[in-house]
Amino acid sequence: MIAIVDYGLGNIKNIERAIHHLGFEAVLTDDSEVIRSSSHIVLPGVGHFKDAMQALKQSGLDKVLIELQNSKPFIGICLGMQLMFDHSAEGDSNGLGIIPGKVVPIKTTYPVPHLGWNNLESEHPLLNQDVYFIHSYYVQTEAPIIATADYGLPITAIVQAQNKIGIQFHPEKSGDYGLEILNQALKGGFIDD
Template sequence: MANGARQSGAIVVVDYGMGNLRSVWQALVRVANGREVLVSANPDVVLAAERVVFPGQGAMPDCMREIDQRGLRAAVLDAARNKPFLGICIGQQMLFEHSDEGDVPGLGILAGRVRRFPTAGMVDQAGARLKVPHMGWNEVWQKGGHPLWTGIADGTRFYFVHSYFVEPADTACVAATTHHGIHFTSVVARDNIFALQCHPEKSSPAGLVMLANFLAWKP
C-alpha cells in the first residue's frame, strides 16, 4: 500500500486518517489489472489522479475536521467535479450539505442531509426489533440503470455498518435503496459521482464486480 508523491493517471484512495483503508486498497488492486493504486493524504496526488475513491469510517465531525486539517478539501471537491469519483460509507455522507451526526456541515457537493435511523418503530417483517447501527448484509435495490450495476443483479446483498443515512434533496440522484426498518437511500449517482453507504470492499464477489466497473467507467 503506497502513499506516493505526485502521480499522474493513478487510482487514488484518499487518506484523511479515518477508517481501515487497507481493505479498500487491496480490493482495488485485485481488480486493477496492474494499474497503479495509491493511498495518499497528499492533495497533489489526489489532484493528479485519473480517478478517486473516497472512503471513510467513524464519526462525521471527526472526518470533516481531518479533511480540513490535512488540506484535502479543495482536492476532494476538484475530484468530485472533474473525474470518476467513488464515495464509500462516510465518504458518501460527507458529499451532502449537512449531517445530524454532530450537527456539522458536509462538503455540499450534493443537496440534502444525513439523518440517524429512528429510535422507535424499527422492526422487521416478523415484528422483531431491529438494531441500530445497521450492521451486516442487506439487499440493495437498484433504481434505474447505471454502468456500475453491470453484472450485479437487482437485490444483491452488500455489507453495511452505519447508524446514519443520506436523504438527498433531489430524488433523481437516488441509484439504489435498502430497507432496515425504513426504506433509505443506500446509493447515489450524479454525473461522475457514484457513492454507496455499503462497503463494496467487504461485499465480495459483488463488491469486486462493482469496483471493477468503477475502474472501467467513463462518465
C-alpha cells in the first residue's frame, strides 16, 4: 500500500485518485505507523515551503520521513519535491535534506510563476511531451537530473537519487501522459540499475 502523506497542504485528493486510477492501493495518512508499514511514500504539496515544513515538523512527520528515506520508494511531487532538498529561499527554510540541493527563485524574462504546459527535455524515451507546471521556485542539485523544461533557463523537472524521485510538475494534471510518468515513478523510476 502506498502512503500519501497528509500534512494539511497539497493536492492530495487528486494524487490519490491518480494513483488509484493506475491500479495501486493508496491511503491518505498522517499516521507514522501507516507510513512505516507502506510500500511507497508519496509526498505531495502545493503552497509555501516554510509553511509546509512547519506543518511537517508540528506533526512529527519530518522525522518519520527522514527515518524512512532509504527504506522504500519515496516520491515528492511539486512542493513535495522541493521539501526533499536541503534548503529553500522561499521563507529561508531548511527542508528534509534527503537529497542534496537547494530551492531558488526562478529568475527569467518569462512570467513567474512558471504556469501551464511545458515540454520535458530528457534522454529517457518516456520524458518528451508537455506536462503541467505551476511554481515560482526550482531545484538546483548535483543529484541526477532526469528531465528539465526550458523556461528561459533549465528548470529541474524530474530528479532521481536512488529510491528518491522528485517531480516538479503535476503528473495528476498532465493527462494520460502524466499518469504514465507517475506510473513509471511508482514502478522504480527512470534510472536503470
